[in-house]
């Protein structure tokens with residue numbers, strides 16, 4: 001009997017549509033048992049541990065080579081990070097000490113030592129950090145497998161959709177060599193390494209499906225929509241036909257991506273809009289070139305600290321920032337200074353009753369010069385790494401009052417003077433901008449504009465604070481709407497103040513990655529959009545389909561709407577009129593029922 005069609009929604013993390021038979025992949029989750037050694041067996045056990053580590057190093061080295069061949073020089077970074085863990089004293093020496101002290105089997109020691117690191121990350125309220133725990137789990141599985149002499153198991157039949165609870169970035173890379181069609185995972189989020197890798201390799205992927213793997217049988221046909229996050233198991237013939245049309249459209253869009261990367265980033269009538277990338281980790285740097293980003297619009301530097309669970313010193317930061325500046329040249333990198341607090345806390349942080357409204361962002365930096373100053377020194381030094389490029393930019397997080405800006409300027413002047421006195425190579429002509437993510441700043445944007453070099457609107461937090469809706473709380477997710485006319489009003493006010501003052505304004509919140517919203521943001525007067533690199537070519541495709549005047553007209557109408565739903569309908573209609581291929585791909589049109597018809601019918605009905 002035919003199995004019924006099942007539809008589930010996850011998070012689409014790598015755009016594209018895949019259709020094919022499922023391959024159920026059970027990643028080798030290796031488990032060690034407690035084992036008490038006789039005292040004279042300890043040294044042999046340590047030699048066995050060393051052999052397993054050396055073998056793991058060789059494996060990771062090979063994978064890093066493949067990554068570099070397929071994705072460019074800096075892509076081995078994920079695997080280099082795991083290799084570093086292998087020889088890090090907090091792992092290697094700690095395992096040796098554990099084996100000696102407890103006369104324990106090496107497997108149990110590895111598991112115990114890494115569990116501590118993993119638990120720290122897994123307990124974090126921040127989703128990106130929780131995802132980083134996967135690195136430690138990968139290392140654990142690899143070393144345990146090598147201790148148990150197991151074989152690496154990333155071999156699959158060609159042309160399959162891989163279904164798994166979780167995968168490592170290495171798995172995705174090796175699967176891609178076997179022509180994997182798509183990836184569907186129970187765990188993971190948009191910023192997990194596996195998602196970053198899938199985006200880079202162009203493998204459509206949906207994550208965070210919570211238990212789907214348990215409902216799929218080998219060979220079941222799957223449809224994976226990496227845009228919308230929809231996954232269909234055992235589609236009916238009709239669903240399958242619709243998906244095939246969609247996959248075909250996507251393939252045609254993907255075909256002209258190389259051409260699009262070289263095309264100017266401008267509206268149909270030649271109005272320029274810069275498309276920049278949001279990055280968090282070193283391994284994303286090669287994507288800047290691959291997706292034609294005009295530099296980095298938002299480098300969330302706090303992620304470096306949070307993944308390590310501790311502060312990085314000036315030189316450690318400098319090395320990463322320098323690589324970013326070199327990767328982005330001749331375009332600028334916008335370094336957002338540490339945005340700690342809220343849901344991004346270091347282990348030593350104090351508990352607060354209301355962390356989103358508490359000690360965070362610039363408030364922490366001004367209270368803690370030992371965090372602010374090394375970071376400023378590292379940024380100004382790194383900015384000198386590409387002297388002919390546009391200067392790096394400094395972006396201040398969570399600013400709510402002008403006093404913070406004045407205090408920051410004093411710190412910056414002192415750090416510049418200190419670098420000059422030290423004779424350290426650095427660049428002083430670094431523009432300073434602020435995140436506009438607290439309503440007080442948007443409401444007083446005119447006053448702020450006189451004191452900064454640029455604005456970057458953080459719609460994620462601006463929405464949270466304007467609508468009083470916790471951005472991470474499932475219970476209120478339905479009323480968290482970036483398209484709420486009140487939020488749009490604040491964006492418009494900020495853009496207009498920036499225009500009057502002659503300073504650039506960008507949007508770097510998640511809405512900038514949504515191609516439906518591109519025309520609205522341009523119409524509201526935004527000159528730069530910054531989003532995850534894989535979404536930039538989509539934004540450019542939309543951008544090139546409308547004129548500035550059309551976008552401005554759309555923005556005027558959006559600002560008059562009573563709620564987010566009506567704004568969304570307006571945007572869907574606009575996209576369907578200007579780029580029907582993309583609109584269809586985004587699910588805005590179904591067979592025999594053109595979107596424009598449906599939307600006009602709905603608009604007419606609501607007018608009546």
Ligand code: PEP
Pocket residue numbers: 298300339437457458459460461462508509510
């Ligand atoms: C934002 O708030 O929109 C933003 C870009 O910053 P983050 O998501 O890191 O808070």
Ligand code: MG
Pocket residue numbers: 437458460461
């Ligand atoms: Mg923010």
